[in-house]
Amino acid sequence: MPYILQQLLTESVRQFPDKPAVWARGRTLTYRELEQRSNQVAHLLRSRGVEKGDRIGIYFPKAVESLAAMFGVLKAGGVYVPLDPLAPADRIAYIISNCAMKGLITNGDRLRGLDASKIPSVEFSLLTEDKANGLDRPDVVSWSELSAFPADHAPSLQATTTDLAYILYTSGSTGRPKGVMLSHQNALTFIEWCAETFSVRSDDHVSNHAPLHFDLSVFDVYNAIKAGATVYMVPDDTAKFPASLSKWMVEQEISIWYSVPSALVFLLLHGNMKAEKLARLRIILFAGEVFPQKYLKQLAELLPHIELHNLYGPTETNVCTYYTVDRERLKTQDKLPIGKACTNTEVFAVDDNDHIVTQPGEVGELYVRGPSVTNGYWADPEKTAKMCVPNRFQPHFQEKMYKTGDLVMLDEYGDYLFLGRRDNQIKSRGYRIELGEIEAALLSHSGVREAAAIAIPDEEIGARIKAVVALHQPGSLSVVDLQQHCAARIPNYMIPEMIELRDTLPKTSTGKVDRVSLAQASVAVV
């Protein structure tokens, strides 16, 4: 049984050395090539002083080198940190310093961007290409230098399944992203469950639609590698055009598709998808947000022979529950369940009286325990203590459980239904967004006196973001000024698409900003 992620690759290399492991933008790496390249990356990292547990950023648009980088870092004993190639420099700078990143695997374009923004530099940067103008300096290493390192074996490593494998940064309510620490065991628990439930096979073509800093990609990459299948990374530009995307799915003969529901809704509405053309497609998985029932019914009808599964789980738990769509029940269902716990995971809902919910119709907050659950947030014991709490329902030994903040209800079949959040976290296009992080970005402008971010429900993408802002001096800033200020601090998908300027924000009787009335007024207008 593999206990660290890189063993999945090494196992598959033995069986399928000449099969393509990864496809990206028309290029492929076979299993042997991926094994050898990642061995060389690992040796190069060691030669640069990387030791067990050191954090290495992966910061370039998806390419076959992405997998060589991920496995290379793991084989060196490091912890990889995927960074959004489109994130503003300020956010990248925060992550680099928050996790004390030792090195980066990046490209010339991104590195020049970091240099221009005067971001505190890491000790070294490995480029996925050769050094070009302005980057000819000792801390920058060309990809071609890898050939000087051994390809046939990885560096020796003493590792256990509880070592960290990667850190995924997700939106934080106090204005800064937080780094969810995932161990080899956390990921493998999920991968083992997937293998058993979806029977991923060596002839599968597994899509990779989600960005690598988004936890859906963990399924795509490691399940494909475990099965000896091929992972097909969706080109970024193709992903933006539904007709191009469905054509790509046909051409690449995708057999397992995994994405957020909003990507599937776009495909459904504008992709001209045809069941007879998607001959090899057998499984569609979706996660990250609620699938609008109306569109799910249309998808189930359009693709009548394809299994549809709803996976649920915050990044902190990988995936903790799932529900397989039952086409008969779907006809009369108003809400799609998030289902029951995955193998080797326990979930339960706790009501306001601190009792575990057992009867249909009862509501509680969902808790998760088991080996897929994170140990917490990097360098943030306070947030960790708030979310990863002692299991008070089991007195015999100490263990932690994760408090999701999600309100659920048990239904008559024993499935959980997602009702909403306890706090101000929202989902838009599957991205997890803390409204507080948007407010903090707005408030960091010296001209802003008050700011409230609100989510306006949207059928296709889950929610659109609006902000209501009061300035110190009315008229001193425009909507575009504020959007640009946000763009330098938070990712594109978090920037409010609408900003309303007011003289003052409405307050509740306790003096807090009255989000409820703001949200109600906004929904009424839209």
Add this chain to the structure above:
Amino acid sequence: MESNLKSQIREFVMENARGKGITELSDADSLISRGIVDSLGIFRLVSFLEESFGVRIPDDEIINDNFQTIDDIDRFVTAKLGAVKGQAPATA
């Protein structure tokens, strides 16, 4: 001479770009890799083109070849307006 069509397209794209913190953009810059057009924004752009220039853009023409840059969009819409003269736009 610069066409009125292209300047209207540029103005619409720049309005969206500014909201994402981008103030400089050439007509040949990729709207996707600069993060200006995402999967939602593309349909707003399509509605704008349909309403402003009286063209109908079916889903299979909403592809990278036609929407990668301001130059591409200009070429695409110009071709559609002149479609009677036999210039057919690219499709998926």
